[in-house]
Amino acid sequence: MLAPSIEVKDLVKRYPTATAVDGISFTVARGVITALLGGNGAGKTTTLSILLGLLLPTSGNVRVLGEDILRHRYRVLPRMNFSSPFVDLPHRLTVRQNLLIYARLYALRSRRERIAALAEDLQIGAFLDRPAGKLSAGQKTRVALAKALLNEPELLLLDEPTASLDPDTGDWVRSYLEAWQARTGATILMASHNMAEVERMCSNVLMMKTGKIVDRGSPQALIDRYGRANLEEVFLHIVRTRELELEPWS
């Protein structure tokens, strides 16, 4: 039986002046889309960074795709990828040059064919030879997705995948990700502030606040538990409620 995509146990990240992640534990099963929700500073990006191996935790265990990410990150990095609208690809290189370099970094065999297929799939062919810095937000998002899907990842981590996109482009990206996930059976863990997006795409939600996971479940289960009309109301209730009044999920 395959191990879960992500297993996090007692994860802590302390900085000299703050605790960003405070003893969280969670599991993400294979082939599902899970959301990491929380207000600014809740610890979402810190958690994603640790899962990517970009940040070393203070303590705790993290297994990704069955491997200990702290000890064997180079075994698992070829099987996962990451996309964020807040981390652009180098601006002066063209889209094609950027993708070729990342294809080489992932040691892909048929690089040009893979890029051509992704270009058609993500409709980026028209600006493959344009510098990455000269793209619109929607184009940048699609190019970032192309980079993130180059190695056909089993696990895709997304940081606010539709931030700063117009509703039409945002919907296109969500539909694409849903179709891609259904086709490949990959796992997606996404941090998002868009509650409608999470309700639509995710089967599971991890709700974070001040470095802790304060609740979890499917979007509908959370809505029912808090007696609210939608996930946005649940989110607002949780972030506006004092920590002591919430009983962290255990």
Added chain:
Amino acid sequence: MSRARSIGADGSLGRIWAMLLRYLYLLRSSWPRALELLYWPTLQMLIWGFMSQFLYVNSNYVFRAFGVLLAAVMLWDVLFRGQLGLSISFLEEMWARNLGHLFVTPLRPFEWVLALLSMSLIRVLIGVVPAALLAIVLYHYSIFSLGLPLIAFFAVLLAMGWALGLAICGLILRHGMGAESLAWLAVFTLSPISAVYYPVSILPHWLQHVSWALPSTYVFEGMRALLFQKAFRADYLSIAGALDLVLLALGASAFFLALRDARQRGALLQMGE
């Protein structure tokens, strides 16, 4: 789907080539940067060439070997360009805020360093070779007349530049872009004590000890021994090579420790302009 040509210790030539290709694309995409590579060595060669011509008729020092100053200028540029070439390629990633993307790929830090070193060599050759050829045309002086020792001088100075470059990149990783100016300035502090244009014996006695701790000093003293006495000082080169190994170990340690520290602090996703 994937194929990686191993170079041992889980290294991959493909990934090293990928990073090298990235820096070549950057170089090709900006003519001012390419021009800048040519600019300083050529300008320095012009200034010092004319000065050499002047001193040739006014100084016994230069009379003894016309090319001594020109050779010193060009060899000094190997050290300077070697350090700067490495630091600039590193800074390209910082300016582009690209470290977050790079380090979620299977790229190992040592592979990145090997790509940075390769790019440094390419930048040095682009900068120095045209200046050396121009010196032949304008002053009828060829640094290639130093013969085989030139290769050893070049290697020692380039390795020293790499060691400095790695240490500087480590400092930038540790202290952020505020330390960027080190990339441009640090190596110049070594110029007065490297005996580039004058013998070590000119320096105050206490400073001579510091000077002899630098690989560059052995190169420039060795160069003068070759030009003035026609003597190849293998002992100088041996000591310089050993000092280079020590400096490279220190520079690489500083770089890798700073990279680990950046992972502790969560700086890899945030670093940039």
